[in-house]
Amino acid sequence: MKKLLFLFALLVASSAAVAQSAPKGNAEAAKKDKIAMCIGCHGVPYYKTAFPDVYHVPMISGQSEAYIIKALQAYKSGDRPHPSMRGIARSLSDQDMADLAAYYTSHKN
Amino acid sequence: MIKHALFLVGALSLCASVHAAGNVAEGQKKSTPCAACHGADGNTPVGPDFPKLAGQHKDYLFKVLSDYKSGVRKNAIMSGQVTNLSRQDMQDLAAYYASVSGSLHIVPISRLKGSGH
Numbered sequence: 001m002k003k004l005l006f007l008f009a010l011l012v013a014s015s016a017a018v019a020q021s022a023p024k025g026n027a028e029a030a031k032k033d034k035i036a037m038c039i040g041c042h043g044v045p046y047y048k049t050a051f052p053d054v055y056h057v058p059m060i061s062g063q064s065e066a067y068i069i070k071a072l073q074a075y076k077s078g079d080r081p082h083p084s085m086r087g088i089a090r091s092l093s094d095q096d097m098a099d100l101a102a103y104y105t106s107h108k109n
Numbered sequence: 110m111i112k113h114a115l116f117l118v119g120a121l122s123l124c125a126s127v128h129a130a131g132n133v134a135e136g137q138k139k140s141t142p143c144a145a146c147h148g149a150d151g152n153t154p155v156g157p158d159f160p161k162l163a164g165q166h167k168d169y170l171f172k173v174l175s176d177y178k179s180g181v182r183k184n185a186i187m188s189g190q191v192t193n194l195s196r197q198d199m200q201d202l203a204a205y206y207a208s209v210s211g212s213l214h215i216v217p218i219s220r221l222k223g224s225g226h
Contacts, residue, residue, distance in 0.1 A: 035221075043218040056166035062212035066158035079183040081176065107216055 023095045025065065025102025034100055037088055052083065061107035068101035131167065131197075136205025139198055142190065143206075152211030163211025170203035 041047050041057045048056055060068065074080040075089035092100070140151075143162070147154050151163035162170065176182035178191040178199070191199070 039218050039221065043216060043221065045215050045217055053172060055168040055172045058169045059165060059213040059215050061214050061216050063161055064154055064157060064159065066156075067154075067160045070158045071160075074182075074184070081181040107214075 023098045025098035025100075027099065027103040027106055030096075030099035030103035034096055035103060037091075038100065038104075041084075049082075049084075060104045063104060065101045065105035068104055069097045072097045072100070131171070131200035131202070131204025133201075133204045133208045136201035136203070136208075139202055140205055143202065146186070150211065151206050151209050161211055161213055162206040163209040164213045165206060165211075167203045167207035170206055171199055174199040174202065 035043075038060075041049070042060050046056060048054055071080070072089045072092060075082065075085040076092070078086065080086070089097075143151070146156065146159050147162050152161050154161060173182065174191055174194065175196075177184065177187045178194065180188070194202075
């Protein structure tokens with residue numbers, strides 16, 4: 001019986017972990033209050049970064065959904081160097097990233 | 110006078126080396142290894158977490174390739190791919206992918222509706 005309980009607990013824990021690792025993206029939630037920190041750069045046509053190098057910020061509307069999440073995670077972990085994006089990504093939860101990715105992948109003109 | 114002219118030539122060639130334009134046709138020839146993951150048109154990646162490149166800004170694409178090459182941007186696949194690319198190769202590839210039309214675009218802030226802006 002104890003063994004069964006343990007197995008059950010393990011099952012619950014692992015399914016919770018799976019749910020946590022891949023939250024479902026909600027574009028509407030992103031639109032409501034999460035894109036505000038993106039559009040100041042990514043919503044300005046031909047906007048250029050001023051620091052640390054000068055180049056056009058990438059277009060993200062229409063980009064692959066899973067790639068957007070992976071890119072944000074890479075900024076958060078430090079695998080990508082851009083200072084502003086690191087700061088922003090560190091403030092995002094997995095759910096935030098999923099919501100933003102869902103929003104931008106389906107973003108229409 | 111000659112000294113001035115020489116200086117000008119020197120300064121101009123320096124500018125050219127910094128801003129050397131990539132060659133679209135050369136980039137297309139060099140893009141075969143890229144197509145294996147990013148799709149033949151740069152707009153249909155074979156994996157869900159691979160980026161679309163078609164139509165992306167040229168200077169951004171070049172910057173990203175340079176960052177993989179220098180190691181400040183880390184990715185197991187891309188770090189290997191850029192090892193043998195020269196600066197010219199990266200400029201050509203950036204020019205090529207920027208010239209292809211795809212689904213990437215910008216929605217200006219002014220056109221966003223219902224987001225309080």
